Amino acid sequence: xxxxxxxxxxxxxxxxxxxxxxxxxxxxxxxxxxxxxxxxxxxxxxxxxxxxxxxxxxxxxxxxxxxxxxxxxxxxxxxxxxxxxxxxxxxxxxxxxxxxxxxxxxxxxxxxxxxxxxxxxxxxxxxxxxxxxxxxxxxxxxxxxxxxxxxxxxxxxxxxxxxxxxxxxxxxxxxxxxxxxxxxxxxxxxxxxxxxxxxxxxxxxxxxxxxxxxxxxxxxxxxxxxxxxxxxxxxxxxxxxxxxxxxxxxxxxxxxxxxxxxxxxxxxxxxxxxxxxxxxxxxxxxxxxxxxxxxxxxxxxxxxxxxxxxxxxxxxxxxxxxx
Amino acid sequence: xxxxxxxxxxxxxxxxxxxxxxxxxxxxxxxxxxxxxxxxxxxxxxxxxxxxxxxxxxxxxxxxxxxxxxxxxxxxxxxxxxxxxxxxxxxxxxxxxxxxxxxxxxxxxxxxxxxxxxxxxxxxxxxxxxxxxxxxxxxxxxxxxxxxxxxxxxxxxxxxxxxxxxxxxxxxxxxxxxxxxxxxxxxxxxxxxxxxxxxxxxxxxxxxxxxxxxxxxxxxxxxxxxxxxxxxxxxxxxxxxxxxxxxxxxxxxxxxxxxxxxxxxxxxxxxxxxxxxxxxxxxxxxxxxxxxxxxxxxxxxxxxxxxxxxxxxxxxxxxxxxxxxxxxxxxxxxxxxxxxxx
Ligand SMILES: Cc1ncc(C[n+]2csc(CCOP(=O)(O)OP(=O)(O)O)c2C)c(N)n1
Ligand SMILES: [Mg+2]
Numbered sequence: 001x002x003x004x005x006x007x008x009x010x011x012x013x014x015x016x017x018x019x020x021x022x023x024x025x026x027x028x029x030x031x032x033x034x035x036x037x038x039x040x041x042x043x044x045x046x047x048x049x050x051x052x053x054x055x056x057x058x059x060x061x062x063x064x065x066x067x068x069x070x071x072x073x074x075x076x077x078x079x080x081x082x083x084x085x086x087x088x089x090x091x092x093x094x095x096x097x098x099x100x101x102x103x104x105x106x107x108x109x110x111x112x113x114x115x116x117x118x119x120x121x122x123x124x125x126x127x128x129x130x131x132x133x134x135x136x137x138x139x140x141x142x143x144x145x146x147x148x149x150x151x152x153x154x155x156x157x158x159x160x161x162x163x164x165x166x167x168x169x170x171x172x173x174x175x176x177x178x179x180x181x182x183x184x185x186x187x188x189x190x191x192x193x194x195x196x197x198x199x200x201x202x203x204x205x206x207x208x209x210x211x212x213x214x215x216x217x218x219x220x221x222x223x224x225x226x227x228x229x230x231x232x233x234x235x236x237x238x239x240x241x242x243x244x245x246x247x248x249x250x251x252x253x254x255x256x257x258x259x260x261x262x263x264x265x266x267x268x269x270x271x272x273x274x275x276x277x278x279x280x281x282x283x284x285x286x287x288x289x290x291x292x293x294x295x296x297x298x299x300x301x302x303x304x305x306x307x308x309x310x311x312x313x314x315x316x317x318x319x320x321x322x323x
Numbered sequence: 324x325x326x327x328x329x330x331x332x333x334x335x336x337x338x339x340x341x342x343x344x345x346x347x348x349x350x351x352x353x354x355x356x357x358x359x360x361x362x363x364x365x366x367x368x369x370x371x372x373x374x375x376x377x378x379x380x381x382x383x384x385x386x387x388x389x390x391x392x393x394x395x396x397x398x399x400x401x402x403x404x405x406x407x408x409x410x411x412x413x414x415x416x417x418x419x420x421x422x423x424x425x426x427x428x429x430x431x432x433x434x435x436x437x438x439x440x441x442x443x444x445x446x447x448x449x450x451x452x453x454x455x456x457x458x459x460x461x462x463x464x465x466x467x468x469x470x471x472x473x474x475x476x477x478x479x480x481x482x483x484x485x486x487x488x489x490x491x492x493x494x495x496x497x498x499x500x501x502x503x504x505x506x507x508x509x510x511x512x513x514x515x516x517x518x519x520x521x522x523x524x525x526x527x528x529x530x531x532x533x534x535x536x537x538x539x540x541x542x543x544x545x546x547x548x549x550x551x552x553x554x555x556x557x558x559x560x561x562x563x564x565x566x567x568x569x570x571x572x573x574x575x576x577x578x579x580x581x582x583x584x585x586x587x588x589x590x591x592x593x594x595x596x597x598x599x600x601x602x603x604x605x606x607x608x609x610x611x612x613x614x615x616x617x618x619x620x621x622x623x624x625x626x627x628x629x630x631x632x633x634x635x636x637x638x639x640x641x642x643x644x645x646x647x648x649x650x651x652x653x654x655x656x657x658x659x660x661x662x663x664x665x
Contacts (some may be wrong), residue, residue: 036459037458066335085547089633098460099459100457100459102459117421117461119422153392179390181353181360181367182353183359186388228429252357252360311639316627319628319629
């Protein structure tokens with residue numbers, strides 16, 4: 001795959017922005033800001049950004065997300081300031097402060113929302129793919145979901161239907177090994193790639209901490225969808241750098257597990273090593289991005305902290321389009 | 324009697340039931356936690372730690388962490404209940420019934436009626452409900468009325484640790500499918516709870532206090548609010564009866580109506596959605612059966628008919644407060660309260 005400096009810089013900026021944003025969010029949570037159930041995405045940035053690398057940041061291409069949605073929101077081109085405001089429950093958040101961390105969305109860029117119900121969003125991607133096919137837009141839909149979600153009936157039903165109708169959808173399984181505190185090996189039979197293959201869906205497994213592996217697999221899958229080849233499945237093995245949700249004591253982890261994941265499986269480090277080694281992006285440029293992404297994240301969170309809450313009457317609005 | 328949290332009272336009931344009957348087992352997502360993970364076994368003991376310690380005492384044969392497959396494991400519990408076991412299932416948040424509702428709506432609730440009296444489903448399903456901790460629209464609902472609507476299942480809504488323990492033990496021993504609703508913001512509420520096993524019959528309301536002027540019927544977490552509001556009203560010379568139905572299916576109409584007849588004024592307090600909910604159901608029963616005794620229209624205190632918002636100011640505005648209940652009490656006796664602008 002031809003890699004332009006410009007696209008790589010953009011991708012790295014997004015990955016770094018996700019990481020920096022969540023570092024500040026984690027700090028804010030430790031300072032007793034309450035976000036409900038906030039699930040941080042950090043560790044899997046290469047997956048969201050690598051997949052969205054091939055998507056238009058418009059309603060042509062749709063992603064459906066999960067409870068762990070911040071990364072997908074930023075990768076699909078959502079505005080980090082509106083994201084921060086939503087997570088803090090502010091008037092100027094992406095959902096006017098009424099959705100919160102698990103329900104961030106920006107349909108204008110094709111980010112169709114986080115979701116608090118595990119597995120529920122996979123069929124929505126199916127529907128978006130159906131619309132694209134029906135209206136011949138050339139659009140593609142991507143259903144992100146976790147290893148835990150992969151055991152939900154709705155996900156299997158969606159995969160079956162996608163293949164039977166040759167819909168332009170890509171299922172991306174972000175496998176961090178855990179569903180909350182329970183390890184996948186305890187609850188999950190078979191392996192994800194052969195499950196998908198059982199439906200006749202072309203399926204591959206990649207290291208989700210390797211941006212370049214993700215863009216290769218996603219490029220093939222999305223191209224297949226765009227050209228009428230039907231659904232694909234990508235299994236991304238990703239590390240989870242924070243707890244399942246903010247405030248969870250992580251007693252299910254081994255001692256030193258997270259430190260080791262951060263040391264060995266950091267997609268940002270991997271990216272830097274590769275692009276510097278292959279002289280695709282200069283180190284100084286990466287450093288500059290680190291700094292500006294960190295500033296951008298800090299500014300978004302600082303602004304959200306002090307922003308106004310929604311007005312009282314927002315409680316009653318947007319239950320319906322018409323009353 | 325020792326002071327015990329709601330969480331500990333429920334945990335105690337589960338342990339007692341499991342010790343007493345080897346056919347009782349518990350099942351749900353992360354109810355032990357840590358399964359096959361490199362850290363601690365029993366890492367969570369349930370998302371609210373209600374099932375903590377069970378796996379240590381009873382082992383993984385009887386404490387089953389499930390995949391995120393609610394249809395499969397709720398259906399499985401029904402099948403196990405039909406074949407001689409007494410499952411206690413946890414559906415972590417009531418909203419997740421959206422995934423597996425058929426198992427309640429068309430399956431467990433109808434077996435006995437369709438297949439005959441031999442078809443028993445002695446199943447208990449514990450779940451959590453209610454506003455708490457900015458859990459937002461998909462994790463905050465008070466949806467028990469959806470279940471009370473369905474004939475063939477029993478629905479329990481405890482308001483304090485003592486009742487929670489006795490009602491859970493009664494639910495597990497019951498031969499019908501029972502849905503047991505725990506308010507997620509009440510797990511740290513304390514009360515006196517005996518250490519031994521005891522059962523509180525399903526279908527029997529508790530009259531928390533008797534007064535002359537107003538009968539307040541309140542459910543779950545709202546019972547506390549009703550008590551505080553009744554205290555505020557008392558300072559103004561208004562005396563209240565408080566009825567806690569404790570189970571909404573079966574509903575103890577007899578006790579409710581008897582109390583309503585004594586005071587002639589009624590306030591119903593419910594955290595559920597106002598349309599087709601428990602508050603409107605109770606109001607309708609009162610209107611049908613005690614109309615002659617009413618001195619004022621029945622007053623309902625509920626949230627507005629909206630999903631639960633995330634922002635903390637809106638969440639606070641959404642959920643009924645003591646002041647809302649006090650204002651309703653004063654209104655039914657024709658006094659001015661400071662009703663919140665809503
Ligand atoms: C239908 C449903 N069941 C259970 C839950 C509770 N829950 C929230 S996150 C989660 C684990 C999800 O695991 P996975 O899909 O692997 O995503 P991860 O958190 O690892 O990113 C569970 C069980 C839920 N939100 N929805
Ligand atoms: Mg997972």
